[in-house]
Amino acid sequence: MGLKVGITYNLKKDFPKQEDQPIDHLEEYDSEETIEAIQEVLERDGHQVIKLGGTPEVIDRLKDSSVDIVFNIAEGVRGRNREAHIPALLEFLNIPYTGSDPLTLSLTLDKSMAKRVVMSEGIPTPRFKKVERIEDLQAIDLCYPLFVKLCYEGSSKGVRLDSKILDPSMLKEKVRWLLETYGPPLLIEEFVPGPEFTVGILGNNPPYVLGVMQIEIKGSSPHEAIYSLEVKRDWEKRVRYLCPPPISESLLKRIEEVALRAYRALDCRDVSRVDIRVGEDGIPYFLEINPLPGLSPLYGDLPIMARSMGWEYPRLIRTIFHHALKRYGFVEQ
Numbered sequence: 001m002g003l004k005v006g007i008t009y010n011l012k013k014d015f016p017k018q019e020d021q022p023i024d025h026l027e028e029y030d031s032e033e034t035i036e037a038i039q040e041v042l043e044r045d046g047h048q049v050i051k052l053g054g055t056p057e058v059i060d061r062l063k064d065s066s067v068d069i070v071f072n073i074a075e076g077v078r079g080r081n082r083e084a085h086i087p088a089l090l091e092f093l094n095i096p097y098t099g100s101d102p103l104t105l106s107l108t109l110d111k112s113m114a115k116r117v118v119m120s121e122g123i124p125t126p127r128f129k130k131v132e133r134i135e136d137l138q139a140i141d142l143c144y145p146l147f148v149k150l151c152y153e154g155s156s157k158g159v160r161l162d163s164k165i166l167d168p169s170m171l172k173e174k175v176r177w178l179l180e181t182y183g184p185p186l187l188i189e190e191f192v193p194g195p196e197f198t199v200g201i202l203g204n205n206p207p208y209v210l211g212v213m214q215i216e217i218k219g220s221s222p223h224e225a226i227y228s229l230e231v232k233r234d235w236e237k238r239v240r241y242l243c244p245p246p247i248s249e250s251l252l253k254r255i256e257e258v259a260l261r262a263y264r265a266l267d268c269r270d271v272s273r274v275d276i277r278v279g280e281d282g283i284p285y286f287l288e289i290n291p292l293p294g295l296s297p298l299y300g301d302l303p304i305m306a307r308s309m310g311w312e313y314p315r316l317i318r319t320i321f322h323h324a325l326k327r328y329g330f331v332e333q
């Protein structure tokens with residue numbers, strides 16, 4: 001069945017470089033190679049592909065192009081609802097699209113909100129406090145070591161090798177730097193020692209685990225390793241991806257269960273990637289869920305995981321698309 005498929009996305013190159021922006025300002029956005037890779041898979045399957053982008057011109061392009069469905073990977077431009085903007089527009093125009101709906105995309109981008117929902121289901125996640133101003137630190141009653149990150153960002157924006165916080169003076173210094181460099185809000189969490197895993201989940205009714213991948217940072221103990229911006233940018237040299245991971249069957253099952261429960265609790269659709277660290281108590285703790293996981297065929301964690309599980313890139317893209325087609329009744333199986 002050949003459909004007219006739009007792709008919505010935000011490219012790094014669509015944003016002008018500004019001197020006063022932090023070095024990871026554009027970290028979330030995609031490169032053209034990723035869009036072309038998705039396009040190639042869809043075209044090979046007989047679909048007509050229209051690149052719609054993710055700037056305000058997308059509104060006219062959507063009206064003019066009359067697409068049947070959109071493959072959405074747009075990160076959006078600003079605010080905690082940015083990932084929800086394109087899906088909300090598509091919903092308004094009654095156009096089907098891949099992936100989660102606006103409520104889920106907003107809820108999961110705001111890590112503190114996602115954690116509240118996950119906690120309400122009894123899923124383990126580190127204790128935390130959302131912070132808007134330096135004065136809020138007075139009310140912190142968390143146990144050190146702590147970890148500080150931005151509340152509404154991904155791709156390890158704002159996360160550095162020194163994001164683990166050992167005492168109140170370090171906390172104050174880090175919070176001040178993050179507030180000045182990126183602005184509020186921040187999320188302060190209790191540090192979970194690790195090892196760290198990321199779990200790929202696909203599908204609906206029921207969703208299933210594509211794979212569990214351990215993130216091993218070369219030269220760091222698994223209890224200390226942080227999958228920081230420095231590490232992600234230099235992944236070829238600094239990261240060893242272990243998929244399937246060398247852990248017991250029972251730990252694997254518990255990690256999968258936490259990931260699946262989080263996916264369900266947050267009403268994710270078609271695809272997501274869940275980040276988990278296992279504490280000293282052996283409990284897998286939910287850190288965050290990414291319903292728009294990076295799909296770069298080269299360095300995206302989900303495509304790397306898929307490859308390790310014997311799924312070439314086209315199969316991953318085709319499967320995500322297929323789950324969306326099924327939800328809208330374009331196909332039966």
Ligand SMILES: Nc1ncnc2c1ncn2[C@@H]1O[C@H](COP(=O)(O)OP(=O)(O)OP(=O)(O)O)[C@@H](O)[C@H]1O
Nearest residue numbers: 147153154155156157189190191192226227275288
């Ligand atoms: N509470 C914590 N304890 C220990 N390490 C943490 C904690 N929270 C985050 N980290 C480390 O920081 C990294 C980035 O954090 P997180 O996954 O929450 O942010 P992100 O930038 O949204 O990631 P992504 O690139 O997956 O979108 C994690 O992969 C992990 O290594």
Ligand SMILES: [Mg+2]
Nearest residue numbers: 155156275288
């Ligand atoms: Mg993450």
